[in-house]
Amino acid sequence: MDIFEGIPQDKWIEIVFNASQGLASAELIRILERLASMEILLEKRLGESWEEELNYILSSEESSEEIYRHTQNLAIESMGNILTKNE
Numbered sequence: 392m393d394i395f396e397g398i399p400q401d402k403w404i405e406i407v408f409n410a411s412q413g414l415a416s417a418e419l420i421r422i423l424e425r426l427a428s429m430e431i432l433l434e435k436r437l438g439e440s441w442e443e444e445l446n447y448i449l450s451s452e453e454s455s456e457e458i459y460r461h462t463q464n465l466a467i468e469s470m471g472n473i474l475t476k477n478e
Contacts, residue, residue: 403466410473418473 396402407415433441448454 399463399466399470403470406470406473410477414473414476417476418469421472422469 407418410418430441433445437444449458
């Protein structure tokens with residue numbers, strides 16, 4: 392498996408599916424906890440309208456490239472977390 396070819400998000404999925412169940416589970420739980428923390432933060436900062444704001448950003452063409460780049464960066468970070476623990 393060449394981790395330097397292809398889209399990081401696709402490689403991340405490949406790594407998660409092929410990593411040991413313990414490593415993949417730990418990383419997915421870390422991601423869920425981070426997501427939950429961010430949702431709590433958004434609700435505290437923006438109130439109940441945070442989901443409307445999120446949906447606006449997700450559907451905005453202006454944000455699509457930034458979201459794509461950030462998604463790929465998060466995939467790279469997550470791959471690093473899994474691969475360094477696999478050594």
